[in-house]
Amino acid sequence: MGETSRKRRFSRSAAAALTAVVLLATGALTGCDSASDTRGNGSPAKPRPSPSPTPVWDRSPDSIAAVGDSITRGFDACVVFSDCPEVSWATGTDATVRSLALRLIGEPAVTERSWNFARSGADVADLAEQMTQAAAKRPELVTVMVGANDACADTAERMTPVEEFRSSFAAAVRQLRRSAPKAQMYVSSVPDLKRLWSTGRGNPLGRQIWKLGICASMLGNAEDGSAKAQTRRDRVHERVVAYNEVLKDVCGKDLRCRYDGGAVFEYRFEGEQLSRWDWFHPSKNGQQRLAEIAYRNVTAAKPPRA
Structure with a gap:
């Protein structure tokens, strides 16, 4: 059975329930992201420094x-x-x-x-x-x-x-x-x-x-x-x-x-x-x-x- 046919079987109540679940999930994800960007005191976390470039060195130069x-x-x-x-x-x-x-x-x-x-x-x-x-x-x-x-x-x-x-x-x-x-x-x-x-x-x-x-x-x-x-x-x-x-x-x-x-x-x-x-x-x-x-x-x- 195709994806479109399955979608048509949802009742309006089921669709509404699904929408509510999606909204709750979105809010939960947003909350998790916010928590990961803050410290325990609510202050924004400092961005992680970029790794230092690796020195370039050829151990056998020929000139x-x-x-x-x-x-x-x-x-x-x-x-x-x-x-x-x-x-x-x-x-x-x-x-x-x-x-x-x-x-x-x-x-x-x-x-x-x-x-x-x-x-x-x-x-x-x-x-x-x-x-x-x-x-x-x-x-x-x-x-x-x-x-x-x-x-x-x-x-x-x-x-x-x-x-x-x-x-x-x-x-x-x-x-x-x-x-x-x-x-x-x-x-x-x-x-x-x-x-x-x-x-x-x-x-x-x-x-x-x-x-x-x-x-x-x-x-x-x-x-x-x-x-x-x-x-x-x-x-x-x-x-x-x-x-x-x-x-x-x-x-x-x-x-x-x-x-x-x-x-x-x-x-x-x-x-x-x-x-x-x-x-x-x-x-x-x-x-x-x-x-x-x-x-x-x-x-x-x-x-x-x-």
Whole structure:
């Protein structure tokens, strides 16, 4: 029997009863909905927050561009007062160092799909321009190591202010995003300059080189143990810590960025990891340690915990 025929058999009283049931049911449902939208005190319930977007991270990028300062250029790792990009922790080709690019991409493609735009002496204000150069290559990963020169001023008073550092770094990230929105960023923490001073100050040659002006805010008058000198070094140390907080914070707001969790800052560079010429920049061995840290963090299933 069809649906239409069944409907015709309802009497008017049955139809009226059905209407009443429907109205009661509708009211009950409305009451339930109202109850679910209020708390026990009758106040409207707060809407549930949307789940946070899941960070996007490719653990095996096959093209890398590096930006930053003298550490990424391999300064003083091969020849005194000279860059040596072939031993760079980020994009170098040296088989002993085994850079991040070499570990991820391998030979011979590493020379075709990795680029080093870092510059010795660069500080965070130079980063936006380097990001522009990096973005032009459309890399899948951009490595960032910057901040040491912002703390290594002629005097502690001339260090880059923290808010200025934040503004410049955030601007550099925006610059990359404008041209390469899908590029990933791996951001290294700034090394612990005070620990480098403590390690290298015992080397006579290193102290002589430091007198030429290398990171005077921290390394100047290296053997001065006065309260004034200690206060100066503490001030530089605190500034580096603040820079790392900025790097962590700005990176954390970008879904395609991964901060190293402070791994480079916490690493204890010993004599063999420091340049035999200036006892401050990483040696080949030190570059290898940086490459190991980067590779471990880039390929990890989850980002390191700061």
